[in-house]
Every structure is written in C-alpha cells, then in structure tokens.
Amino acid sequence: MININNPNELLRSLKSLSGPFPSFDVNLLPETPGKLFLQWLNLAIENGVKEPHAMTLSTVDADGYPDARVLILKNVVNDAFYFASGFKSRKGQQLKRNPQAAITFYWPMLGRQIRLRGTVEDMGDEAGAADFLQRSEEARAVALTGNQSRELVREEELEDSLAKQRERISHDPNITTLNWRLYAVNVKEAEFWQGDTHRKHIRVQYYWSEGQWKHRKLWP
Template sequence: MEDTNKLLKSLKSLEGPFPKFDPANIPSNPNELFQEWFHTAIKSGVHEPHSMTLSTINRFGHPDARVLILKAMDEDGWYFASGSNSVKGQQLKMNPNVSLTFYWSLIGRQVRIRGTSLRVGKELSEKDFLERGEVGRAIALLGKQSKVLPDSKILEESLIKQIEQVKSNPDTVDPHWCLYKVTASEVEFWQGDRERKHIRLLYRMENDKWIKELLWP
C-alpha cells in the first residue's frame, strides 16, 4: 500500500499542452459546443472519445456508475442503449435522473451533463440493436447481464449456441433492448489548465432558455 501511495504522488497530471478555449465566444446551445469539443477530441487523437460514464441512482438511493458508449446526439439530447431488464435499466425505470461524464485527458477537457433519461420508440431501439455486432447481440439475447456466473465455461458454451442462433435468425431483436435519450437541464464544460486556473462554463436551463455562467475553478 505504501509503494502504491508513493507511486500515486509521483504521477503527473494536466501536463498539456491543451487547446485554447475562449468562453466569450460560444454558441447559445450546449449541444453545439459539445459537438465542437467532440470533434476536437477526435482530431486530437483521443482514444475512444465516445466513452462516457453514466451515473444513476439505485433502489437504496446510492449512486451507481459505469462506462458505456455514446450512440448518437442531436439538438434534443444524448443517446445511449441498454437492456431495460439490466441493473441500470431497472434503475432508470425507478429514477430517470442521470448524469453523463466525458473526460478527454489528452486535451484536458471534461463535460458533465445532468438531466433526465427517456426511452425512445421501439423502431429506433430495434434499429440500434440490429446495428450491434453478432457477439454483442448474442450476449444481450442471453439476458444474463450482472447475474452470478458460476463458471466461465457456462458463458462460453451459452455464447456459442446463441451466436449460432443469431446467424440463423439475423433479424432477431432483444425485446428488452432500449435506446435512451438524455435531455439536459445542466451541462458543464471544463477546460483544464496546467497552472490549475481551469475554465468552467455552465449552461443551465431556466424558463426554457439556456443561461450561461462562468464558475470558479
């Protein structure tokens, strides 16, 4: 433990260089700024820039979080997918309030989105499911996510059979698969600075209008 703590103290952070960000010249809608930052992340070579942390609340009122993939975004919100019978699916059913967090360390940028999740229509959910790879569809169709796995051999055997079924019936859709849209009430953009003079810009919805505010680092 002591060696680990020494190692932690030796690690550097926010080394840069980072792209410039001028909060005086920004769009009125946070969705537009997010797209600008997202494209910058891609051009800068950020690995898996579409990875994000989805935070939910469980039945005990405790926070829960996991990393998944941003499926799409538009002027209405950010989209992700999950089985409605999964742990996070059940949490979303009980409490639709969520947060999404993106962190692109290579460019020293973070985006935090707070809002409400909503299941989109069946047609879009089915389309999203069929766009998954064979293995991804097969694992989802097993319907065992987060359940206790007594032996890894059971997974391998079950998966082989399920993949064969997917190949035989490529149009099969998991009835529990859902595409979710997150409508934001707050979006915070954080630009890191090597001297810790970070720039924090908050968009918050008030009376159906976006209010923009700078926050202290």
C-alpha cells in the same frame, strides 16, 4: 524508487494536467450545450483522442447509492445524448425507478471534461430494435443471452449460451429483443471544463431557465 506499499507517495508522484492544452474562448460560445459538445468532440477526434465517445453514466440505486459505469455514446440530437443497454441490467432497473442521471466525459490529452445532467427517456421498441441491429454479431449474441449483471457461476454457461445465440442469429439475422433499449438523456444542465496547468481551470455552465439555455462562468 517509489514504494508501492505507500499509495499516498505513489499517487502524489503521478503527474496530472501537464499540458499543453488547447485554448477555450468563452466569448465564442454556441447557444446550446449540444452544439458545444459536438465542437469539442470533433476537436478530440482530430487530436487522436482514443475512444472519445466513451462516457461514464451515473445512476442511483434503490437505496440512494450512486452507481457508475463506462459505456458508448450512440448519438447526439440537439441536447439529447443517446446510449443503449439491456432493460434487465442493473442500470436499466435503476433508471426505471429513477430516470435522473448524469454523464461524464474526460479527455486527458486535451485536459477537457464535460458533465451533463438530465432525465433519461426510453425511446421505445422500434428505436431499441434499430440500435440492436446496428451492433456487431458477437455483441448481439451477448445481449440475446439476457443475463447482463447476473452472477456467472460457470464459464461454460456463458459459452453454451453464446453458441446458442450465434445459431439463432445465423438462422434469423434480423432477430431482436425487447430487452435491448435505446435511451436518451435529455440534458438540463451541462458543464464544460478546460483544465489549466496552473489550476486556473475554465468552467462554463449551461442551465435551462425560463424556457431557454443560459450560460455562465464558474470559479475554478
């Protein structure tokens, strides 16, 4: 029996990259990372990967510390990857100070990881409103409270605020808030990582150079 009081023993007992995994032919690469991402995303969906659109967004705070959280990819247009958030949230304020960010996807079932880095752009009021109205009613109610990332002292405060926002939505189904923003990560560097059971991982890096995309293989 594993001793849960010994985290080293516990963690080393867990399997990783057990496979089998799909092949990754680096001789058939599309010209841009956006196209390769969509190919990999379709394969993930076909193989039943749960929530393949869940991504880790990493930003940097005012003190230079990295900060990361998981949210949902909203769209991919060429090499721009879209997500949404409240402007007043921690990530919203961090992006206001420093628009450089990274995105990570990991699909254990396929042994695949995708790393993207680039500059984040606020797409404006109209785009934010359009994304907001596509959310579920409950998601809109939560966003309308405008208190994301603030301290919650009493649970009753949350329930009271949600009740008020649900009532606002019932009276005005098209209500929006300028706090809700749609962001685009304009990718400048991307890495596609295919895991291997023998740790001979296949890594392909796309990088923007001299006005065009180039790619190269990396050591595992």
